[in-house]
Amino acid sequence: MNARLADLLDRGADGHEPGPEAVLEALFDGGVFVPVTEAGSVLFLPDDERRPTLLGFTDAALGARLLPAAAGMVHCDAARLREILEKTGVAVLGIRSGNGQATVPAQVLRHWASRGPGAEMQLDWSADPVAVALRDALARRIREFPAVRSAWVAHARWRESGEEQLIVHLAVDEDLPSASAHRLMRTLLREEMTLGPEHPEVGMLALHPATHADSIADLDRRGLDTVRHDAASGRVHVISREFDDPAVVAANGAPAPVTQPRPRRRWFGRS
Template sequence: MSGANDALAAILERGRSNDEAEAMLVALVDGGVYVPINERHSVMFISVDDTGPVLPAYTSEACREQWLPDAAGSAFCDGPRLIDIAEKTGVQKLALFAPTQWVKFPLALISVVLRERMRGDMGGKDVMLTWSTHPVAVALRNSFADRILRHPQVRCVWIAHARWAETGVQQLLVLIAVDEDAQPLADALMRTVIAEDLSLTSDDPDLAMMALGPAQAGFAAELDRKGLDTVRADHAANRVHIISQEFG
């Protein structure tokens, strides 16, 4: 589990969340929060007033234990995972807790920050990237894991479910980090994976690929925080690291 979000806690503890709303949201997206779960590992909701249930989130596991000791534990969530919970459950508000302060605000504000973050790196277009469990996404992960060490200029691959705000189009998006001037290699690798390792049907989602160079290291770091299936090559050690929520 990730560590405490001290930057977010510091903002909340100053007690000026209205004045520092933008900084608070950025700190939440950058560092994530802890959402309580019950014995069945389901997300828990609470009431803080008479406006209905809210999704509680805490700046650390210790903070969760302080405010909600009856929970069985907590799950670390980044911004996209919070939005995913909201979409699946219909809850619209987040109650965000630090050790002595808390604030409630619409979950939609997190979506605004995420869209603004993504616009610059996705050609100015709004897109939401989230973890996918689709069989094609799993097949892509396995294929890149088998092939990545054969391509020394390929560093990392992320596989995401992409939702484009302007068009409503949804697809599987493969993002491939490569060395300088190696973008054509990413194109060739993607074509090989599709041709040799996938058996796509008309019912499967559309596929797209984006190559990332060293200049986009900041965007790559954002991808690492999104909980996406990730295939990372350690070429020096001749090892492949596969990261997935499927593995816990």
């Protein structure tokens, strides 16, 4: 049984909706139980001309009770789920726990599957207009989210899959999954900009300053566009190669120079 995933989904049924990254982390950490036919093939729904849905249950007994048509339940870890995704035309993964459920699009699953064991992500500074707009929007809005301590905007490339996107890392002074991190990203993507199919995908990863101290120190060494927020004083510090000498990007989190947020970029689509 994937107790961690079951707990997250069950709490969602009580109104405490977990963050999507927490659900996916629990999914790929502990796997799910997938229904199979008597021949041992994965059972997809529906079995018509539409693209199939892959079902996953947090508990084998739960799956057997909810889907009696299945001949059995097979535990699928991250590697097996990834193989199913690569070899089938699955459109959606539907996950069920005793009292909750979640639906995950296949595209999201594939992105997360590429981050499984052995996957490596290369982070670099980006001058992409979307990255610049994200940095400027963070400088304008980060004060509204006191738990968010720092933000880094990076171009990410998954070495194994070759997929590329922009990622905003957020250091937050609250337990993960972070509600503040998700509210901040929703604010940026709904109120500060409108992304179209021609724009790069934007993802977010929340980090805890104590639990992920090494990762945060590594981000500070990379010379990424960085926005720091001192909740006590309300001051916002912005670091960017675009208008600062790269030498000022501190290696170990030293104080960054204070700059003023840049004006809104009206060329960029806004909702």
